[in-house]
Amino acid sequence: MSPLPERDPTLLRSHQWFGKDDLRSFGHRSRLKGMGFDDIDYQGRPIVAILNTWSELNTCHSHFRNRADEVRRGILQSGGFPVEVPVMSLGEMMMKPTTMLYRNLLAMEVEEVLRCHPIDAAVLMGGCDKTVPAMIMGAISADIPSIFMPAGPMLRARWKDQTLGSGSDAWKYWDQRLAGNLCDRDWNQIENCIASSAGTCMTMGTASTMACVAEAMGWTLPGAATIPAVVAEHSRLAVATGRRAVEMAWENFRPSNFMTTQSIDNGLTTSLAIGGSTNAIVHLIAIAGRMEHELTLQRFDELSRTTPVIGDLRPSGRFLMQDFFEAGGLSALLVRIEELLHLNAKTVSGRTLGEQIAGAEVINDEVIRPRDNPVAPAGGVxxxxxxxxxxxxxxxxxxxxxxxxxxxxxxxxxxxxxxxxxxxxxxxxxxxxxxxxxxxxxxxxxxxxxxxxxxxxxxxxxxxxxxxxxxxxxxxxxxxxxxxxxxxxxxxxxxxxxxxxxxxxxxxxxxxxxxxxxxxxxxxxxxxxxxxxSPKPPALAERGYLKLFANHVTQADQGCDFDFLTGRSPGQDPAIH
Known part of the structure; x- marks a missing residue:
């Protein structure tokens, strides 16, 4: 076994806060000690931030308190110093009029939190729809080593003899109730069981679509996107993600080291092959914009014409995310379309996408269809x-x-x-x-x-x-x-x-x-x-964040990001001051 490379703590970004013999570093160290930390806790160790979007108003992330502790365990195992930093939680079911109004606010917060603090690497904990693109957008702009830890889908649900899918079945049974075909008692029973556990929707909604896109673009460890939120493997994923974040800090392995236009194409192709949400289009355009790459709707259409839909997943197909996980997960699906992917694209694991999916096995051909028996030969979107x-x-x-x-x-x-x-x-x-x-x-x-x-x-x-x-x-x-x-x-x-x-x-x-x-x-x-x-439209907002949003948001075909947030953070890293 080859020895580990020499690791020089003075090259860590956090050294600028804690490693110098000057008055400012004295102040930084003394405040850590005021929280009960000792020199051995942080000296010479990468400081790894756990950016946690946990909230009691975000049902998708209700297990993140425990997962953050498991990420912390992985960071400690690899010799890092974990610090948990809460950031805005975007709970899709609870926020009005929409979490999309606040995606850019979370992206701004992630970017600024990463840049202004003594952080050498970050674990981005998200999952509910807009948290995934927001955290990735902010991390790209800050360009500090970052790895994504998805919330995972909830378990499948049952009502009587029916397997329920959150969201899609709610609308289906509501229509039946309006048509007079469903009584109040049955409707209440469905309400009591359709959300079966912590985690994101168990269908291929936006949350799971973006988790799969994130994995295909290289932001997660292998297999992360489809692991259900409450199984033991998800806990082990959290620990492993913490361990890898420490290695990324030592390697200074930043988003700009692995995110390319090929990564974007891999994410787009994946979203089409799984029959994913149309929301991925808006988010991928915005993510590409943070890389100063113009992704057009035309590119989506070009790939749509050649990408088969082979994930037989609700709401377009028959199965749920737990079935997808048990059928082999995203890696197994990607093996079946590997000639459509850029397999040399790098990932946060340190390997290429091709190396990451090599040997993955499809266990159920009904859930992950063969190429000669697709859900649709092309044109999912x-x-x-x-x-x-x-x-x-x-x-x-x-x-x-x-x-x-x-x-x-x-x-x-x-x-x-x-x-x-x-x-x-x-x-x-x-x-x-x-x-x-x-x-x-x-x-x-x-x-x-x-x-x-x-x-x-x-x-x-x-x-x-x-x-x-x-x-x-x-x-x-x-x-x-x-x-x-x-x-x-x-x-x-x-x-x-x-x-x-x-x-x-x-x-x-x-x-x-x-x-x-x-x-x-x-x-x-x-x-x-x-x-x-035609009358002129009324003024949209008079103050606060809504005014900022109205003055600077771009249109749907441009990703709905703020016009002043494209590209990476300009200027010098504050760590050098």
Whole structure:
């Protein structure tokens, strides 16, 4: 066994705080001792921050108190000095109007926390939807050694003889209740059991999509993305992640050492192959922007045309995340599409992606399909363009109804979310199964925050008539656990003066997924007439973070990051002062 390389503590970033014989270092050391630490605890050791997004209002992270202690154990095992630093928790189920409003705030906090403190490496603990991209975005910009520790999905749930999937089944059974097919007692029983444990949604929603994307991009240890939150293997992952963070500190192995445009392509290809959430598109564009790489919707569409969907996972397929884990996990799926991946891309493990997945075995061909028996041969997500979406829009075609993939119908327009809630179930609403439901004022500026309102509910009177899907358009996002023929992320959004703001009830709208088009059947002269008399949108915010958001957030096709946050942190590292 070869000896370990010489390790010089004076090269650690934290040495600038604690290693010098000067008054400022004296102050830093004395305050550590005021917390009960002694010289042996930190001298000559890498300081590894545990950035923990635990909160009692974030159900996905309710086990993170214990996991942080296990990460700490791994850091201590490898000779590091662990420090836990709480950062903002974005609990998808509890925050209004949407956690997406605060993704950039958490990204800013992660960047500043890493840069301003005596931190040599960091373990990023996240999992609930927006925590994953936010922490990765901030870590890229700070460019300090960082490794991601995903929360993991909750266990599968059962109600009577039914296997439940969080999110997607909630909507399914709610529709049944509205249609009069489900009693209050059954509805309450489902409520009591659908969230079966700590962890993220057990379907391939945004949380699991982004965890898989993070692993494919090289941010986690092998297999991390699919391990259920409450099994013993997840505890062992936490310890191993802590150990690896110490090694990364000694190696000064930073995001800029492994994150490349090839890493982004690997994440994108993975999100398509697992039938992942459309939210990954917005997040990957923002992540690429932190690397000063322009990722376009066109690139998504190019890869969508050649990437088969082989993960048979809800809401697009049949199985849950626990089944995916038991079938071999992400590494096994990646082996089946390895010719579509950049296998030489580096990962935080110190190995290439190809080395990391080598030897992975598919245990269940039903869950992880062979290439000759895919869920869909290509096109899990499609980009549409046309006069209603000059900068593009997206649809999760794998979750759409085949009969609606080429459809023309008359628009039923809702001005905003309250208008939709007030009128959608009114029996007097003029709507039929061929109508196109349209919601505006739901984008980054209009809502504000770009909430998951894109799966517009089907009117109750149509549910009672047996209608299960309709074409729905909006400048909103859609939960990764949602399904249906929903066109999303229409850009520019209505609040930014996009064509969506000018559509009137009764206008004909046509979508054509095979042709990748969306067309608003109104002539240019009429569009310009409407634009000329259209009122200016109201001011979006007067103060605080909302004002900052309104003044600087970019549109959906640009990732919805703040325009001043692209790229890495400029200037000198404060550690040198």
């Amino acid at each position: 499609c980009l549409l363009r046309g006069n209603l979406a000059p900068n593009g829009c997206v649809i999760k075609s794998i979750a759409a109804s085949k009969k609606l993939m080429h459809h023309r119908g008359k628009a039923v327009v809702f001005e905003d979310y309250p208008d939709m809630k007030a009128r959608i179930n009114d029996d007097a609403l003029e709507v039929d199964e061929n109508s196109v439901l349209l919601l505006r004022s739901a984008g980054p500026l209009g809502a504000p925050g770009f909430p998951e309102w894109g799966m517009l509910p089907i009117p109750k009177k149509l549910l009672r008539a047996g209608v299960t899907d309709m074409v729905r358009l909006s400048d909103a996002r859609m939960s990764g656990t949602s399904y249906g023929t929903c066109v999303l992320h229409i850009s520019p959004e209505s609040a930014a003066g996009g064509p969506l703001s000018l559509v009137q009830t009764g206008d004909d709208i046509e979508i054509n997924l095979p042709e990748r088009t969306i067309h608003w059947h109104v002539d240019d002269a009429e569009i310009e007439r409407r634009r000329a008399i």
